[in-house]
Structures are given as C-alpha cells and as structure tokens.
C-alpha cells in the first residue's frame with residue numbers, strides 16, 4: 001500500500017492517479033479527512049477505479065511506502081503529524097523541492113541540510129528508509145493520465161534495498177524508467193531540476209515538461 005501525503009495537491013494527485021492505473025493500492029493523505037475523501041472521490045470518478053482518502057496519520061499508518069508530497073514550508077508540521085506512523089523499515093519517499101516564486105521568477109531555496117530529502121532524513125526515527133524521486137517530471141504531466149509519461153525518474157537514497165523497491169514501484173507507471181541517482185545527498189543535484197522544469201513550463205506556456213536522459 002502506498003500513502004501519498006499531500007495527495008490532494010498537484011503532484012500528489014498525479015502520482016495517485018498513475019499508481020492507481022498501474023493497479024497499486026493507494027491512499028490519499030490530507031490534513032483534513034474530508035478534503036482527502038473529496039479528492040479521492042473525484043479521482044475515483046475520473047479513473048473508474050477505487051481511491052480512498054483519510055488523514056495524513058492514518059494514511060501513513062496503513063502504508064509501507066509513504067510519499068511526502070507537500071510544500072517544503074509544511075515539512076516540519078507534516079513530520080510531526082505522521083511521526084507516530086514511522087516505524088522501522090517503512091519507506092519514506094520525498095518529492096519535496098524547496099521552491100520560491102517571487103515576482104514570477106522561480107528559484108531553488110537551498111535549505112540548511114542542502115536538500116529537502118536530507119532535511120527529511122534529519123527528522124525521521126531510526127530505521128525509516130528515506131529516498132527522494134520525481135524531480136524530473138512536472139505535476140501537470142503526471143495528471144494527464146491519457147498520455148504515457150515517457151520520462152526518467154532519478155531515485156536517490158542510502159539504502160540499496162529500499163532504492164530497489166522504490167525503483168520497481170516507480171516503473172509500475174507505464175513508460176517511466178527509474179534511474180539510480182546514488183546516495184541521498186545527490187538530492188542536492190536532482191531537486192533544483194524541478195525548479196528548472198517549473199520555469200520552462202511557465203516560459204514556454206506548455207502543459208508541463210519532463211526529462212529523458214540520453215546515454216544511460
């Protein structure tokens with residue numbers, strides 16, 4: 001079972017939709033149960049498949065894989081909320097990017113640990129396996145489920161087995177290739193790519209852009 005914390009948001013909805021269509025069991029987490037239930041019901045209608053929604057904590061309790069899909073500013077609050085559910089061996093996948101949009105300009109706001117994923121790692125109980133991914137694909141592209149994604153997703157993390165599990169799960173999404181991006185600290189390299197995608201999407205007025213690497 002996968003829990004998408006912040007699954008009511010742009011990127012989260014796209015991830016939920018793609019995994020549900022791939023046959024995975026997914027639960028949406030929200031700070032408000034009613035909001036999660038509403039979005040789950042909308043997605044369920046759109047996809048013709050069952051989707052559930054509940055609180056962030058309950059979603060995290062139920063799942064073995066927990067995706068953190070919230071703005072960086074909300075990270076501490078969300079970690080406090082889900083911490084009781086973070087038992088050893090759970091897999092915590094951060095898609096978070098510390099972005100700042102000011103006067104129409106997008107920038108990567110480097111946090112003290114140098115990446116959001118490393119900030120997450122500082123906040124989790126011992127034994128929880130932290131990874132990062134999905135910095136190379138835009139939310140709008142994920143949400144356009146009628147189109148195969150046809151993109152690469154770079155996965156960073158320090159636990160080799162956790163990374164293998166996450167890469168398998170990511171490749172359940174049709175036409176997505178998961179690439180081992182090395183240790184968690186390499187999230188410092190992948191997270192700013194999302195800022196570039198946001199800027200290119202805005203500048204070229206397209207419904208989202210994504211990355212496909214040559215030579216790998």
Ligand SMILES: NC(=O)c1ccc[n+]([C@@H]2O[C@H](COP(=O)([O-])OP(=O)(O)OC[C@H]3O[C@@H](n4cnc5c(N)ncnc54)[C@H](OP(=O)(O)O)[C@@H]3O)[C@@H](O)[C@H]2O)c1
Nearest residue numbers: 006008009010011030031069070071074096097138139194
């Ligand atoms: N959009 C993209 O193309 C893209 C690409 C790569 C990575 N990312 C990163 O992925 C993450 C999610 O992006 P998004 O565009 O889906 O974000 P979003 O729509 O702004 O927010 C996602 C969800 O997070 C919860 N949330 C909002 N503000 C919060 C706060 N202050 N504290 C705690 N929870 C809060 C909300 O859920 P509830 O109200 O239901 O709790 C919201 O629906 C971000 O860190 C973003 O930088 C985005």
